[in-house]
Amino acid sequence: xxxxxxxxxxxxxxxxxxxxxxxxxxxxxxxxxxxxxxxxxxxxxxxxxxxxxxxxxxxxxxxxxxxxxxxxxxxxxxxxxxxxxxxxxxxxxxxxxxxxxxxxxxxxxxxxxxxxxxxxxxxxxx
Amino acid sequence: xxxxxxxxxxxxxxxxxxxxxxxxxxxxxxxxxxxxxxxxxxxxxxxxxxxxxxxxxxxxxxxxxxxxxxxxxxxxxxxxxxxxxxxxxxxxxxxxxxxxxxxxxxxxxxxxxxxxxxxxxxxxxxxxxxxxxxxxxxxxxxxxxxxxxxxxxxxxxxxxxxxxxxxxxxxxxxxxxxxxxxxxxxxxxxxxxxxxxxxxxxxxxxxxxxxxxxxxxxxxxxxxxxxxxxxxxxxxxxxxxxxxxxxxxxxxxxxxxxxxxxxxxxxxxxxxxxxxxxxxxxxxxxxxxxxxxxxxxxxxxxxxxxxxxxxxxxxxxxxxxxxxxxxxxxxxxxxxxxxxxxxxxxxxxxxxxxxxxxxxxxxxxxxxxxxxxxxxxxxxxxxxxxxxxxxxxxxxxxxxxxxxxxxxxxxxxxxxxxxxxxxxxxxxxxxxxxxxxxxxxxxxxxxxxxxxxxxxxxxxxxxxxxxxxxxxxxxxxxxxxxxxxxxxxxxxxx
Numbered sequence: 001x002x003x004x005x006x007x008x009x010x011x012x013x014x015x016x017x018x019x020x021x022x023x024x025x026x027x028x029x030x031x032x033x034x035x036x037x038x039x040x041x042x043x044x045x046x047x048x049x050x051x052x053x054x055x056x057x058x059x060x061x062x063x064x065x066x067x068x069x070x071x072x073x074x075x076x077x078x079x080x081x082x083x084x085x086x087x088x089x090x091x092x093x094x095x096x097x098x099x100x101x102x103x104x105x106x107x108x109x110x111x112x113x114x115x116x117x118x119x120x121x122x123x124x125x126x
Numbered sequence: 127x128x129x130x131x132x133x134x135x136x137x138x139x140x141x142x143x144x145x146x147x148x149x150x151x152x153x154x155x156x157x158x159x160x161x162x163x164x165x166x167x168x169x170x171x172x173x174x175x176x177x178x179x180x181x182x183x184x185x186x187x188x189x190x191x192x193x194x195x196x197x198x199x200x201x202x203x204x205x206x207x208x209x210x211x212x213x214x215x216x217x218x219x220x221x222x223x224x225x226x227x228x229x230x231x232x233x234x235x236x237x238x239x240x241x242x243x244x245x246x247x248x249x250x251x252x253x254x255x256x257x258x259x260x261x262x263x264x265x266x267x268x269x270x271x272x273x274x275x276x277x278x279x280x281x282x283x284x285x286x287x288x289x290x291x292x293x294x295x296x297x298x299x300x301x302x303x304x305x306x307x308x309x310x311x312x313x314x315x316x317x318x319x320x321x322x323x324x325x326x327x328x329x330x331x332x333x334x335x336x337x338x339x340x341x342x343x344x345x346x347x348x349x350x351x352x353x354x355x356x357x358x359x360x361x362x363x364x365x366x367x368x369x370x371x372x373x374x375x376x377x378x379x380x381x382x383x384x385x386x387x388x389x390x391x392x393x394x395x396x397x398x399x400x401x402x403x404x405x406x407x408x409x410x411x412x413x414x415x416x417x418x419x420x421x422x423x424x425x426x427x428x429x430x431x432x433x434x435x436x437x438x439x440x441x442x443x444x445x446x447x448x449x450x451x452x453x454x455x456x457x458x459x460x461x462x463x464x465x466x467x468x469x470x471x472x473x474x475x476x477x478x479x480x481x482x483x484x485x486x487x488x489x490x491x492x493x494x495x496x497x498x499x500x501x502x503x504x505x506x507x508x509x510x511x512x513x514x515x516x517x518x519x520x521x522x523x524x525x526x527x528x529x530x531x532x533x534x535x536x537x538x539x540x541x542x543x544x545x546x547x548x549x550x551x552x553x554x555x556x557x558x559x560x561x562x563x564x565x566x567x568x569x570x571x572x573x574x575x576x577x578x579x580x581x582x583x584x585x586x587x588x589x590x591x592x593x594x595x596x597x598x599x600x601x602x603x604x605x606x607x608x609x610x611x612x613x614x615x616x617x618x619x620x
Contacts, residue, residue: 017306018583021299024295030291033295034295037298037299038294040302041298041302044302044305045308045310047309048309048312051313070342074312077261080261080265081264081305084264084265084268084272084608088268088269088272088294088298089270091272091275091276092293092294092298095275095279095287095290095291095294096291098279099286099287099291100370101290102250102284102287103284111288112288115285115288
């Protein structure tokens with residue numbers, strides 16, 4: 001198999017990873033940042049799960065008819081990671097709701113302008 | 127039933143269970159009592175564990191009796207025992223303080239949530255330290271991080287919300303980098319147990335995924351420990367969080383991340399992989415020196431005292447990572463001692479600043495003229511803590527800087543010796559700003575009407591102030607534990 005065909009899942013993973021990270025950093029809208037963060041986290045799920053699959057392997061239930069089994073551990077790990085990801089997203093969105101209540105906007109630069117701070121957070125308003 | 131063999135599990139389980147109990151109890155006082163009791167039990171357990179591993183071999187505990195490397199292993203060695211002692215001790219002191227402190231900052235009907243989150247944060251930090259399983263580290267890291275975001279958002283100022291949000295984004299990126307690193311290591315070694323991983327890594331040491339894993343873990347953990355220039359989240363998070371939370375985070379959260387860095391560098395990868403295959407030492411050394419100067423210089427120009435000491439934290443983290451980058455027993459000893467001493471010093475300072483904000487309603491230096499006359503005990507404590515930040519002989523900060531300078535001289539790095547001494551001068555500058563405002567100016571009429579902070583706030587703070595002096599004079603506990611841990615980490619005894 002060619003380098004690309006055999007490893008296409010890794011290319012997808014890296015693409016999602018970079019795209020998610022870019023959105024998180026480049027966007028000023030607090031909700032869009034969270035979307036980027038979610039994509040970034042999701043890419044890691046792929047990174048874990050894809051190598052767990054063995055070509056020709058079956059579910060890891062002992063049976064004399066089968067000798068090749070896929071590794072179930074990555075799936076279990078990622079179940080945990082998904083729960084963490086959902087919790088993070090929920091908390092992030094809850095914070096955005098509170099920020100909107102306090103500032104009336106979810107654009108980062110407008111919020112900073114209201115507090116009289118510079119974008120890197122070192123303004124005199126502190 | 128004999129509980130002694132199960133102490134490593136109890137270390138984490140007791141604070142974990144106190145969190146839902148606090149939520150169920152709902153009333154502030156019972157919630158406070160449950161979580162405080164849990165933190166004291168955790169502290170007692172940590173003392174026993176620390177004492178045991180100081181004498182004997184590391185303690186290994188198989189969760190659910192599944193033997194490692196298949197099951198999750200809790201492992202207490204000299205390093206983790208020492209960090210457990212620090213984290214649980216801080217919680218045991220700060221929780222009693224928090225009762226009087228959050229009275230002014232958080233609505234009463236939310237107090238039980240504060241205690242629950244605090245207990246969860248403690249659970250996560252203890253869990254990261256005690257576990258010997260790579261993925262378990264990530265889970266505990268997220269438990270502590272998620273509760274930390276909530277704790278910061280509870281701050282009275284609306285800027286606390288944005289600070290918490292930014293920390294959430296940065297923290298999640300950092301944690302995800304750590305998971306990527308762990309995932310790559312798992313792909314290459316097929317194990318998640320740290321000790322087992324360390325045994326299998328030499329075979330695949332030069333492969334690219336392992337080097338990538340090292341890079342991801344280093345960057346991810348550096349984000350969490352606020353290594354310059356990845357510290358952007360820290361100043362606002364510390365400045366706008368409730369006082370007790372600032373103190374607890376400054377004293378423990380970054381310190382546990384530093385522990386994680388030491389654990390991965392020295393136990394999992396081993397020094398040859400970290401310091402020879404990649405220029406990690408040079409990079410961390412450069413960033414540490416940058417932190418020591420840049421962050422300390424930023425601290426001088428802050429008007430908000432909490433932000434001033436937050437920037438100072440970034441600078442002080444630089445000293446610790448500098449010690450790690452030396453790859454020598456003396457350097458690592460200096461790092462571990464400073465980890466402890468700085469935690470005690472910053473804990474004391476943030477508790478005292480909490481007393482200032484509780485009484486005066488502000489932490490802005492420009493409004494605190496004459497504080498030394500209005501709140502003599504609090505101001506004196508802040509000065510003593512400041513002396514420890516500078517590293518004046520007789521204070522805890524002196525001991526760790528002394529070892530750091532010894533380590534630099536051992537390596538023949540004279541410019542670094544000059545950098546350590548030079549950056550301490552910057553600490554004099556920001557501490558002096560406080561002294562000047564507090565002692566050489568007349569209090570305004572509004573401030574003159576205030577009185578000294580209540581004992582409920584002063585007593586826990588002064589316990590830590592006394593500790594900074596005590597650990598500056600009697601170094602056997604700190605240096606003894608740190609040197610033992612450093613020798614073990616570098617002795618190849620995994």
